[in-house]
Amino acid sequence: MRKVAAVTIAAGLLCPGVARAEGAISCGGAALLGAAQLVCSHVAPRQPTQFCTFTWTLMASSGKPTVVDGSFMLPPGASNVQVYQGSGFQNALSNPIVLCQGRKTGG
Secondary structure, rough: HHHHHHHHHHHHOOOOOOOEEOOOOEEEEEOOOEEEEEEEEOOOOOOEEEEEEEEEEEOOOOOEEEEEEEEEEOOOOOOOOEEEEEEEEEEOOOOOEEEEEEEEEOO
16 A cells, blocks of 8 residues: 555656546646636546646746636536636746546435
């Protein structure tokens, strides 16, 4: 188990801008040319709709670090959904952190 955790952590350090969210969701974020964007996909069709929260530290054009955060839901099959977009950012100071949990829909 430690070996898998070490590989996951190493992969996260080598792939900046990619967030791992519990296997059902795959997200990628970038801050380029004054704008920031976070895009996510639901990649596990057998998993239920995912309710997710994110937090991301970005460098504002003013030179001050800015933390952006929010929440979103992704149903199975959702692909390349823009979950955050903002302007006035020079670069990302951290990878986006995305935490998700499954939500059963219907009744």
